[in-house]
Amino acid sequence: MTTTTATSPVLEASGVTMRFGGLTAVRSVDLTVNSGEIVGLIGPNGAGKTTFFNCLTGLYVPTEGKVSYKGTVLPPKPHLVTSAGIARTFQNIRLFANMTVLENVLVGRHTRTKEGLWSALLRGPGFRKAEAASRERAMELLEFIGLAHKADHLSRNLPYGEQRKLEIARAMASEPGLLLLDEPTAGMNPQETRATEDLVFAIRDRGIAVLVIEHDMRFIFNLSDRVACLVQGEKLVEGTSEVVQGDERVIAAYLGTPFEGAPGAEELAEVEAAEAAEATGTPETAEAPEATETPEAAETPEAAESDAAAEGTTSKEGNAQ
Amino acid sequence: MATTENTAENTAEVTETARGLIALPQTAARALIAVGAVATIASTFMSWTYTADFPGDLTYYGSPAGLQILDLVAGAITLLFALTLFDVRGLRWLNPAGATAPVVLAAASAFAVSWFSAIAIAVDLKGLVALDPGAYVTAIGSLIALVGTLALPSPGDTFKDWVSKPDRIPAAQKLPGWAERLVITAATAVALIVFTYGIGVDPEASETFIGYLLLVIFGTWALQAAGLFDRFATFNARHKGFATSMAFLAAAVFPFVENNEHNANLGVNILVVATVALGLNIVVGLTGLLDLGYVAFLGVGAYAAALVSGSEFSRFSGVQFPFWAAMLTGMAASLVFGVLIGAPTLRLRGDYLAIVTLGFGEIFRITVNNLDGSSGPNITNGPNGISMIPDLDIFGFNLGNSHDIGSITLGRFANYFLLMLIITGIVVIVFNRAADSRIGRSWIAIREDETAATAMGINGFRVKLIAFALGASLAGLAGTVSAHVGYSVNPAPYQFAGSVPPNSAFLLAAVVLGGMGTVNGPILGATLLYLLPEKLGFLKEYQLFAFGIALVILMRFRPEGIIANRRRQLEFHESDDSIDIPEQGLPDSTVGVTKAGA
Ligand SMILES: Nc1ncnc2c1ncn2[C@@H]1O[C@H](COP(=O)(O)OP(=O)(O)OP(=O)(O)O)[C@@H](O)[C@H]1O
Ligand SMILES: [Mg+2]
Numbered sequence: 001m002t003t004t005t006a007t008s009p010v011l012e013a014s015g016v017t018m019r020f021g022g023l024t025a026v027r028s029v030d031l032t033v034n035s036g037e038i039v040g041l042i043g044p045n046g047a048g049k050t051t052f053f054n055c056l057t058g059l060y061v062p063t064e065g066k067v068s069y070k071g072t073v074l075p076p077k078p079h080l081v082t083s084a085g086i087a088r089t090f091q092n093i094r095l096f097a098n099m100t101v102l103e104n105v106l107v108g109r110h111t112r113t114k115e116g117l118w119s120a121l122l123r124g125p126g127f128r129k130a131e132a133a134s135r136e137r138a139m140e141l142l143e144f145i146g147l148a149h150k151a152d153h154l155s156r157n158l159p160y161g162e163q164r165k166l167e168i169a170r171a172m173a174s175e176p177g178l179l180l181l182d183e184p185t186a187g188m189n190p191q192e193t194r195a196t197e198d199l200v201f202a203i204r205d206r207g208i209a210v211l212v213i214e215h216d217m218r219f220i221f222n223l224s225d226r227v228a229c230l231v232q233g234e235k236l237v238e239g240t241s242e243v244v245q246g247d248e249r250v251i252a253a254y255l256g257t258p259f260e261g262a263p264g265a266e267e268l269a270e271v272e273a274a275e276a277a278e279a280t281g282t283p284e285t286a287e288a289p290e291a292t293e294t295p296e297a298a299e300t301p302e303a304a305e306s307d308a309a310a311e312g313t314t315s316k317e318g319n320a321q
Numbered sequence: 322m323a324t325t326e327n328t329a330e331n332t333a334e335v336t337e338t339a340r341g342l343i344a345l346p347q348t349a350a351r352a353l354i355a356v357g358a359v360a361t362i363a364s365t366f367m368s369w370t371y372t373a374d375f376p377g378d379l380t381y382y383g384s385p386a387g388l389q390i391l392d393l394v395a396g397a398i399t400l401l402f403a404l405t406l407f408d409v410r411g412l413r414w415l416n417p418a419g420a421t422a423p424v425v426l427a428a429a430s431a432f433a434v435s436w437f438s439a440i441a442i443a444v445d446l447k448g449l450v451a452l453d454p455g456a457y458v459t460a461i462g463s464l465i466a467l468v469g470t471l472a473l474p475s476p477g478d479t480f481k482d483w484v485s486k487p488d489r490i491p492a493a494q495k496l497p498g499w500a501e502r503l504v505i506t507a508a509t510a511v512a513l514i515v516f517t518y519g520i521g522v523d524p525e526a527s528e529t530f531i532g533y534l535l536l537v538i539f540g541t542w543a544l545q546a547a548g549l550f551d552r553f554a555t556f557n558a559r560h561k562g563f564a565t566s567m568a569f570l571a572a573a574v575f576p577f578v579e580n581n582e583h584n585a586n587l588g589v590n591i592l593v594v595a596t597v598a599l600g601l602n603i604v605v606g607l608t609g610l611l612d613l614g615y616v617a618f619l620g621v622g623a624y625a626a627a628l629v630s631g632s633e634f635s636r637f638s639g640v641q642f643p644f645w646a647a648m649l650t651g652m653a654a655s656l657v658f659g660v661l662i663g664a665p666t667l668r669l670r671g672d673y674l675a676i677v678t679l680g681f682g683e684i685f686r687i688t689v690n691n692l693d694g695s696s697g698p699n700i701t702n703g704p705n706g707i708s709m710i711p712d713l714d715i716f717g718f719n720l721g722n723s724h725d726i727g728s729i730t731l732g733r734f735a736n737y738f739l740l741m742l743i744i745t746g747i748v749v750i751v752f753n754r755a756a757d758s759r760i761g762r763s764w765i766a767i768r769e770d771e772t773a774a775t776a777m778g779i780n781g782f783r784v785k786l787i788a789f790a791l792g793a794s795l796a797g798l799a800g801t802v803s804a805h806v807g808y809s810v811n812p813a814p815y816q817f818a819g820s821v822p823p824n825s826a827f828l829l830a831a832v833v834l835g836g837m838g839t840v841n842g843p844i845l846g847a848t849l850l851y852l853l854p855e856k857l858g859f860l861k862e863y864q865l866f867a868f869g870i871a872l873v874i875l876m877r878f879r880p881e882g883i884i885a886n887r888r889r890q891l892e893f894h895e896s897d898d899s900i901d902i903p904e905q906g907l908p909d910s911t912v913g914v915t916k917a918g919a
Pocket of ligand 1: 020023025043044045046047048049050051052091
């Protein structure tokens with residue numbers, strides 16, 4: 001929760017809108033990330049968080065709005081965005097499955113090395129030096145995330161948690177000024193999640209600003225200097241963890257809006273119990289934990305947090321691809 | 322993958338199913354194999370049939386010929402593997418695990434060759450009367466050996482266990498460096514002999530070639546099951562430069578050993594298609610772009626070289642470039658053509674790219690057909706092509722003339738073979754160096770996941786265009802030589818599929834059959850695909866059909882190709898025995914070899 005004094009903006013997104021036909025997945029979102037900051041991005045499933053990331057990194061061309069990095073407007077081309085200094089990871093892990101761990105990180109170095117086909121064919125001293133330097137840098141990153149001993153393994157053979165870490169190392173290899181993490185702890189157990197927390201702090205301490213999407217509320221509120229909440233494509237609130245945690249609209253967005261004017265907990269419980277009864281025949285759905293825990297959740301913010309975390313765990317199953 | 326489980330299973334198996342399919346004491350089983358093998362060997366010194374009508378003339382006593390030589394080798398391999406079971410000193414290395422599978426496969430090779438020969442004689446010469454005692458001896462001897470192997474300790478319940486490498490093979494004792502090099506040299510020499518024998522088989526003697534194929538398939542399978550190829554691969558990895566130079570040396574020796582113009586011509590053509598397949602491998606194997614019109618680049622190179630060759634049928638008949646300029650012209654023309662085709666099409670993904678390249682390939686052929694002066698400007702001389710292309714002249718060394726080196730005369734095709742070998746060598750170096758570099762890694766990254774690759778800062782279009790252009794110019798380079806070797810160029814062979822080798826389907830099949838992303842794979846694939854129809858005359862009409870069957874069988878049983886890229890192998894076979902891949906680490910032993918196949 002430390003806030004660093006430096007306040008020069010690294011990322012400025014203004015009025016970013018993304019429409020898919022009739023669906024507006026992201027609606028006029030403004031977001032700023034300052035250097036040395038960790039910013040969290042939360043929101044229920046389908047809120048448009050990943051779509052927003054894709055707009056930032058040029059994978060989607062935003063329908064409206066612009067994204068600038070350290071003052072210069074970014075063209076919507078992924079490779080140009082990366083060479084400008086924004087790197088990312090993917091929600092559904094996208095490693096180069098049949099390359100080794102080391103090679104994956106080396107690919108991440110692509111924008112920071114220059115050797116073309118000719119120097120590869122001629123193998124001059126410059127090429128060798130650059131290649132050795134790349135390897136050294138990549139090994140250093142593997143050391144940093146704790147995967148150096150598996151440098152020669154095929155990335156497809158790594159356990160889930162390590163694959164996520166490797167994605168982070170691969171992204172860091174491009175020496176970014178801003179790192180976008182899309183659900184970095186999805187599929188991790190509590191210990192791994194805690195380790196990832198430390199990892200993100202360590203990344204921040206290296207001078208890299210971080211924008212992180214996460215459903216694990218404890219994780220996000222521990223980590224972030226600021227949190228923005230996206231609901232149905234719109235930014236609902238933005239502020240410190242305390243502010244966002246206490247915001248009724250956020251809780252409502254996660255837990256569903258009660259009937260107009262009458263938020264009675266018993267009523268809600270009744271309705272959802274009925275729903276649960278209806279759904280008994282079917283296997284456990286994402287609503288199930290919500291239904292049982294809602295009444296308590298409405299009472300204390302801590303409960304809301306754990307509840308949301310529970311939702312997070314269910315959601316990632318839906319998202320794994 | 323789950324090592325602990327496997328160990329448990331194996332120990333259980335050892336105690337339970339130590340006996341074979343046939344209940345016999347172990348000594349008896351081994352003795353049967355040895356006796357059968359000796360009988361097989363002995364039979365090859367007898368007459369198998371009374372008439373010389375059967376290819377190879379198997380009528381002599383005391384001197385094996387044709388199929389008999391192959392059977393002799395098969396019998397000898399069987400005997401050697403049988404002796405490994407007797408713990409004969411000095412033979413342990415042949416079967417380090419003392420496994421059953423290699424012995425079974427060796428005996429199967431002898432059985433296959435013997436019985437194929439006997440049946441072929443009986444069928445060709447209309448009846449069992451055609452068989453001399455030798456044929457009966459070989460049939461019975463090889464059968465005894467095979468039966469003997471069935472009484473060996475069972476390696477497992479399924480058929481697969483009987484014919485595949487055991488899970489664990491004890492590590493070999495460490496050899497000194499020079500000994501490893503000696504092994505590499507010896508293996509290369511053996512490979513050269515095997516190849517030369519195969520290419521030297523009389524095209525009329527299809528029977529002999531089938532016997533040869535049976536022996537090669539079962540023989541290599543036996544060696545593979547004994548774990549010898551893995552061991553050889555580690556040697557190779559350790560002495561990479563040495564192994565590569567040995568391979569090239571062996572290839573360079575080929576025209577001296579096989580001093581026959583027809584076979585040297587075969588050799589040149591094989592090298593041409595192998596080189597082009599290797600170029601295609603950059604596009605398909607490394608970058609993952611399915612190019613169905615690749616042969617057009619070979620055509621562009623060939624036509625460009627033909628136009629500047631000084632042939633009187635060329636539009637520019639007055640122009641005769643020196644060989645190096647002709648080659649650069651061919652390369653440059655293909656490069657330009659590659660960029661022209663690639664620039665608009667490489668923005669497409671997957672199937673669309675395949676369709677568009679298929680179209681462009683055909684457009685090339687049809688255009689060349691029509692640039693004949695009547696339907697268009699006269700540039701290519703239409704369907705007649707450009708003929709009477711003069712031979713290359715390299716610094717006063719005319720490749721069209723025979724040259725004496727010592728007591729050996731190198732004919733025209735032998736000269737071209739050596740030139741083509743240098744080009745193949747260049748292409749191999751280009752492939753290896755490009756693959757192991759920043760640009761090669763970005764190709765593989767694009768093959769693996771294009772979206773992630775672009776998100777890592779790779780300019781997908783640019784990098785794909787480089788791969789496309791490089792592949793094209795390598796094909797163009799090979800094309801320049803092929804134009805001179807064949808005296809003429811015409812549009813017919815540069816089509817998608819056809820019965821004459823350099824067509825796109827053939828090249829793709831060579832890459833896929835041999836092994837995508839490897840150097841040796843496409844070379845081996847092209848060799849096999851070129852040689853088989855050449856030697857098996859009866860296949861000619863069914864060539865495409867046989868291709869199809871071969872591809873289907875291969876994709877079913879060995880989707881990674883004959884020579885597996887270590888990576889590909891893991892990719893395709895992992896799910897066979899384990900479903901939950903990400904949770905399991907790779908045993909360290911396999912990891913060490915990862916690089917070897919790369
Ligand atoms: N390429 C696309 N075409 C059409 N609709 C899309 C596309 N990508 C995303 N969407 C839609 O945009 C909305 C936002 O999806 P997005 O993946 O951004 O949500 P998210 O906030 O990341 O959710 P989650 O927490 O489940 O990851 C969803 O309704 C989704 O179906
Ligand atoms: Mg998402």
